[in-house]
Amino acid sequence: MAEKKTKKETAPKKKEAKTESKAAAPAQAKKAIAPAPSAKDARIGVFICHCGTNIAGSIDIKAVEDYAKTLPNVAFAANYQYVCSTPGQKIIADAIKDHNLTGTVVAACSPRLHEPTFRTATKEGGLNPFRFEMANIREQGAWVHMHDREGATDKAKDAIRIAVAKASLLQDLIPKSVSVEKAAMVVGAGVAGMQAALDLANAGIKTYLIEKSPSIGGRMSQLDKTFPTLDCSQCILTPKMVDVGRAPNIELMTYAEVAEVEGYIGNFDVTIRRKPRGVLTPEEAEARGIVGGGCNGCGDCDPVCPVIQPNEFEMGMKPRKAIYIYHPQVVPLIYTVDFDSCIKCGLCVEICGDKKAIDLEMKEELVKVKVGTAILALGYDMFPIEKKDEWGYNKFENVVNSLEFERLICASGPTGGHLVRPSDGATPKKVAFLLCAGSRDNTGIGKPYCSRFCCMYSLKHAHQIYEKIPGVQAYLFYMDIRSFGKMYEEFYYRIQDEGARFIRGRVSNILEDPATKNLFIMADDTLLDRPMKLEVDMVVLAAAVQPSADTDRTRKLFGVSCSLDGWLLEAHPKLNPCGTTTAGVYVAGVCQGPKDIPDTVASAEGAASAASIPIHKGEVELEPYFAQCIEEKCAGCGMCINLCPYQALSLVDKEGRQVMEVTEAKCKGCGTCGGFCPGGAIWMQHFATPQIVAQIDAFLLGGAK
């Protein structure tokens, strides 16, 4: 009975609130600010979640609920086991209708987790979804004060009081819907980037594939065999490279990097810097009016070039010229001039003749493209293992890293696939492999993480020398063998059967015999509990991997965060492993964390699928956290204009004076302008000054009166 009475009393109030919000819409259209709802009329519902024992285990839910009921503006409070469950959400929707609520507060987990859920529930109850505020009493409450029930309960009460204060002042907001450009970008053309680009292209999406080196293929193209199947890496990769080169939907830009990124999901304006390649493709030649010209990859220029440089693709173990291709299977098959070493003698131009493919005066070029979504597949570099001084890399000739070993054992490598000692070209008979070289290293010099694929490729390396060198002995110094994948453990057994010796222990030191260039390995065999000394012909360091050199610069352009060790941070490690905190930007492959090839390809396909969703949908909703100008208060000083990192603000003439105007499409809602405006003339939607001040007052003065 009593409840009914309240209902009757409040019914007109709700109407008031509705008309107010309706009035707000046209007001917004002409860029004036609707007055904030007055806290006086607010009727807030508070819903407290137990989250099983996650919250209830450390917080006295009943006490919190009883407290919430005493707060000003709280018209309803309830607790439930799991508010995010279907019945839990129904409690919210029903309460809004039954108690004529004007806003809702859910005290549960982090808004970063369940804000969308409860906004939907609020909407289902008939309210604008932005009338919802969340009190985080789990991640920032119960879970961090597990042994302080009183402290956690007090903190939860305060968190709810603060949330109620804000919820009382929230406005109706309408998300802005923007169209999505039907094009995507993939940065990095290793196996991850290639796979993602192919998937996008096959789904009918125009895809720009940007690669910083002259050829696509990435690290995988440098490998000889792949574990555990022993497929030839190039043999399985080159068909994909060819597909990428041919796909009509892929616009391949090699020898290029991202220079600038502007815009937001659906509408990224990306500027690409095309480094001067010095060589024209047939298409570029045609554009310059050279008929039948351009580089056809004949290679006539290579022998005449007098400059010799180390070939990066061969880890510097093979020479290349100043005009070069990395290897015969490059895509695109276009030569590149290394302007850092080119002496511009012009011999290549002469021999190229009528094709007129070489332009030694070529300048870098900036190209602008518009894309809806982007995938970062930035790959990895080897950890500079010379930093681990005790293993003598770069000091002793016969200590190589695993990528150098790949080239030395590869049939297309500098030695034609014959493993030789760098010091004398002799075939090694005793080869030691050091696993976890720089990985799982807590000394501060190496990396604390497991690089994940070194165990398996070291097993593969051992197999390869048994296959190629009769009478060879492989020694693997390991901490643990992590052979976790499909058919991996079986591969490990196979290498054991082939005769490789496994020594569990870390190598403390490597010394060189100056006469023979043989290496002495000092280690501790922890299984036999005794120190050992072993003479070998060659040492291969399974060096840790680290983010590629350009990762940090590129991720900042796209606004993507990284974890402590520099790998790109996914939106959620388990439930959104391909997304990032920047909407419309996704990650694929090792740049997110060490992965072997199957995992890399799987993550690339995941990222491609995620990146295609907004494009196929055609439009996305942006959170309406835009800045608005309160024109009566704006003095037209223009201080905010320069503060805006997105050039979203401008001064316009209105009724004979200058006032600020916001271009909503450009505004991302950071509030940097609103934090400074001397006149308080900027209204940050959903984070407005009165709302935040109400939160501060609620905390320190005990709630709005």
Place this chain on the structure above:
Amino acid sequence: MAEDWKPQILGIICNWCSYAGADLAGSARTQYPPDIRIVRVMCTGRVDPLFILKAFTDGADGVLVSGCHFGDCHYLEGNYKGAKRMFIMKSLLKNIGMEDKRLRMTFVSASEGAKWAKVVEDVVNTVTELGPNPLKELAK
């Protein structure tokens, strides 16, 4: 100062880095003192000096503003602007005779849950040592 006095500390933290870092501390169950209350903003660039003054005049014993590391701001450079304002606020506090240590700006990324716990612990210790906000006494 009463024996059981606990400081009242306001934390204004950005959604993308520090708030996510604080959530990470939660899922990792990293324990820290409960004497802080959080107001979430999208960016520390949003932090109006007014909020700091309001908090102190309301009787806050300490204020922590925490955002992304420089160069990591989700909005490119909001944290620079925020940090600059906090420097000004610190000198202002000093000028009005208040310990500037009551205001702290830190940079905690989304992957630094453990750092967040340390920061809060450190701020709570600092403010506890300084004692209650002197403005509270004056207001009486």
